[in-house]
Amino acid sequence: MADVHSRGISIKQNKSDLLAKNIYAAGLEDELFFSVTKGAEILVTKGEKLAQNRLLAADEKNDLHFYSPANATVTDIYDSNHPLMGEVSIIKMSSSKAGISPRLEEDAESMRDLTGGMPERERKLDSVKASHIIDVLDSRSLYRKMTAFAKSGVRALCINAIEDESFSCSETALLIHKFAEVSEGLHLLAEAAGIKESAICIYKLRAADLSGLAKRDGVVVVSGKYPVSARYTAQAKRTGFVGAQTCYDYYNYVNEGERQTKVFVTVGGDRLKAPKNMLVPVGTPIGKLLDKCEPAKEAGIIVVGDGPMTGRYTNDLETPVTVGMKSILLLKPVEIKNITNCWGCAECARVCPQGLMPLAIARFARHNMTQEAAQLGAERCIGCGCCSYICSGGIDPMRFILEAKGEIEQIEQTEPKPAAQQKPRKALFARKKELPKSDEQ
Amino acid sequence: MKAITTSPPFIRTDNTPAAIMGRVLLCLTSLLICSSFYYGARMLVNAAVSVLCCIICEYAVSRMARLPNTVKDLSAVVTGLSIILLLPATTPLWLIALLACFAILIAKAPFGGLGHNPFNPSACAVAFATIGWPELMFKYPSVPQTLPLFSSDMSGVSFGTSVVESLRNFSLPPYRLSDIFFGAVPNKAGTGFFLVIFVCAAFLIMKKAIRWRITASCLAVFILIAFLFPRAGTGFTAVFYELFSGYILFAAVFMITDPATSAKSLPGQYIYGAFCAVLISVMRRYGVYAEGTCFAIIICNAVAPAIDRITVKTAGRRHVINAEQK
Numbered sequence: 001m002a003d004v005h006s007r008g009i010s011i012k013q014n015k016s017d018l019l020a021k022n023i024y025a026a027g028l029e030d031e032l033f034f035s036v037t038k039g040a041e042i043l044v045t046k047g048e049k050l051a052q053n054r055l056l057a058a059d060e061k062n063d064l065h066f067y068s069p070a071n072a073t074v075t076d077i078y079d080s081n082h083p084l085m086g087e088v089s090i091i092k093m094s095s096s097k098a099g100i101s102p103r104l105e106e107d108a109e110s111m112r113d114l115t116g117g118m119p120e121r122e123r124k125l126d127s128v129k130a131s132h133i134i135d136v137l138d139s140r141s142l143y144r145k146m147t148a149f150a151k152s153g154v155r156a157l158c159i160n161a162i163e164d165e166s167f168s169c170s171e172t173a174l175l176i177h178k179f180a181e182v183s184e185g186l187h188l189l190a191e192a193a194g195i196k197e198s199a200i201c202i203y204k205l206r207a208a209d210l211s212g213l214a215k216r217d218g219v220v221v222v223s224g225k226y227p228v229s230a231r232y233t234a235q236a237k238r239t240g241f242v243g244a245q246t247c248y249d250y251y252n253y254v255n256e257g258e259r260q261t262k263v264f265v266t267v268g269g270d271r272l273k274a275p276k277n278m279l280v281p282v283g284t285p286i287g288k289l290l291d292k293c294e295p296a297k298e299a300g301i302i303v304v305g306d307g308p309m310t311g312r313y314t315n316d317l318e319t320p321v322t323v324g325m326k327s328i329l330l331l332k333p334v335e336i337k338n339i340t341n342c343w344g345c346a347e348c349a350r351v352c353p354q355g356l357m358p359l360a361i362a363r364f365a366r367h368n369m370t371q372e373a374a375q376l377g378a379e380r381c382i383g384c385g386c387c388s389y390i391c392s393g394g395i396d397p398m399r400f401i402l403e404a405k406g407e408i409e410q411i412e413q414t415e416p417k418p419a420a421q422q423k424p425r426k427a428l429f430a431r432k433k434e435l436p437k438s439d440e441q
Numbered sequence: 442m443k444a445i446t447t448s449p450p451f452i453r454t455d456n457t458p459a460a461i462m463g464r465v466l467l468c469l470t471s472l473l474i475c476s477s478f479y480y481g482a483r484m485l486v487n488a489a490v491s492v493l494c495c496i497i498c499e500y501a502v503s504r505m506a507r508l509p510n511t512v513k514d515l516s517a518v519v520t521g522l523s524i525i526l527l528l529p530a531t532t533p534l535w536l537i538a539l540l541a542c543f544a545i546l547i548a549k550a551p552f553g554g555l556g557h558n559p560f561n562p563s564a565c566a567v568a569f570a571t572i573g574w575p576e577l578m579f580k581y582p583s584v585p586q587t588l589p590l591f592s593s594d595m596s597g598v599s600f601g602t603s604v605v606e607s608l609r610n611f612s613l614p615p616y617r618l619s620d621i622f623f624g625a626v627p628n629k630a631g632t633g634f635f636l637v638i639f640v641c642a643a644f645l646i647m648k649k650a651i652r653w654r655i656t657a658s659c660l661a662v663f664i665l666i667a668f669l670f671p672r673a674g675t676g677f678t679a680v681f682y683e684l685f686s687g688y689i690l691f692a693a694v695f696m697i698t699d700p701a702t703s704a705k706s707l708p709g710q711y712i713y714g715a716f717c718a719v720l721i722s723v724m725r726r727y728g729v730y731a732e733g734t735c736f737a738i739i740i741c742n743a744v745a746p747a748i749d750r751i752t753v754k755t756a757g758r759r760h761v762i763n764a765e766q767k
Binding site (some may be wrong): 009011021166200301303308309310312313330331333334335336337340341342343344345346347349350357358359376377383385388389390391392393394396398 | 443444445446447448449450451452453454456457458461514516553556557627649652700701702705706707711749753
């Protein structure tokens, strides 16, 4: 087991019940809202009928391809904003549960051939390229990532299923229920990129212990306070990380020829009475999924993304599920107080994994004193949210610090630091503590 | 109307200033109960007057400034209790009321209230009383005895010499070591119960309610100075007399660890604690008054931001997480 650091916060995980249940297969909704990146070339037109696995759009710049999750008719195409993807184009589709015409069936087969065929015979990087899989970890092209890993001589390919945020546990659930497939997918990817070692990193959870996942071959259990995932992946040398779902999708592509049209998400939160881990077609509006989990009568806010610490707020129930949306949470609203409520308890400084003083940086940032905020190291903030979580005054220092950080980055782009200032100055009493190596258990 | 956050994180701890202050309040109440055993119900009356005045002043300031009521964060109650524990039990009620009002209306409110005051309010109040009424501040009733409940007439009360005054005269205190340790000697009202203070310190450190680094470095340096420069007795006897006299231990646990006025950076806390110890030792040996800890604390509060400034980590620290990797 690897214990990563002492700073950070201990968060209540709230996952035991979720992980004890099977993964729920959410059916196809009548309307799907498929998000594609703004720069993608859309290959369908309004009114067009299309088959499942039809290529909807291609973003060649980022090497991202988007496939239809169902037989459907395109009803609208418009621009919008997605809480995780930013500016997107939405392809609104009306799904058809009935069969499709033979002509469309042939199209589906021919599409499959055009995009790579059945590459179970190939064990090279070309099959990864042909799969057009998007890594759920960071929503980047899997092919580009694996190529970069191969070029830079990465020694080990690891699954990052270190889910250290509350509620979110879709990766862990997938590992518990589909371990063989995920593991095989990981080995296939490692083999394709010529990487010799591989491992599956999970967070220390009681459910993982109880289900036997922690004892499986190739599983590394990581313990520690949040944000242990960021810390662990940052200090792991010559290691590439991918998501568990990504490996599962690649396994399915190699063995069944399936496209990445479904994702595993945790639908949970303290305002849902029946949270579930679900297998959901991409493009499903989140409102439909929340309805399946018995929302409580009290008001709640919707958060999508990796979890409640780093997720994004949305109030649009038609926000579509995308690859990389690991959780959809309905949470109790949190009241925010004015920054003058800060009474100097410095709990934020105690928990900051970067050793910053959020209370001081936030005060400077709030008054647009960017230079002073930079002197205190605002650009090193990783946006983990520990400071805002622990704040007893009820303020949100992270928001101010990230604003200052954005301003600092803008300034540095336009005005690079003089050579004399580019060598970093050592602070007084700098800590020399070494972090554990990635292969220590 | 409440403002709801729409930026991450979307969960919070349930810690509040009231929760943290509540733990400190529990400890101060235990000291108050101990002092009531020695001085009778007069201590409870002192506490009631002090706390009530602090609450009324805090509420009045909140109303005048049209700010949310800050009494519920319990800081005024903590200030009120701290003040009477730092005064002799025979302090007149009018002076207690005056000091309580001074602590809130002069030392705290004009700077912006909790978290914005540069100086510890109870230390300011004690300093004000020491300068203004030294004849009342350094008269310690013998223990145990029952004091008049409301009256300021202390003609029937017997007084004694405190350990601090004996040390000031470089003479051995005329008390048994066990009496000194259990607080059965003339002293400030609530600062002589060292065993209780140790237990309170352990409780507060366990609950992360105080900055233990400040307490640890302050006591370590203070003990070192007492060992190297004894005033009465030698070696560990001298350390015993210095440590278990006056209110150094109370200050090290409850006053210099005040979150708003002490150093906040981790290395800074060690420096701050050490600096406090040096200054308190200097005040005791060379100050005008036998016990000048309150003045030392005020000076240290003034220096705390400077200590933070020079010890905060700047860019260049190793093991930095690249923000893009998150």
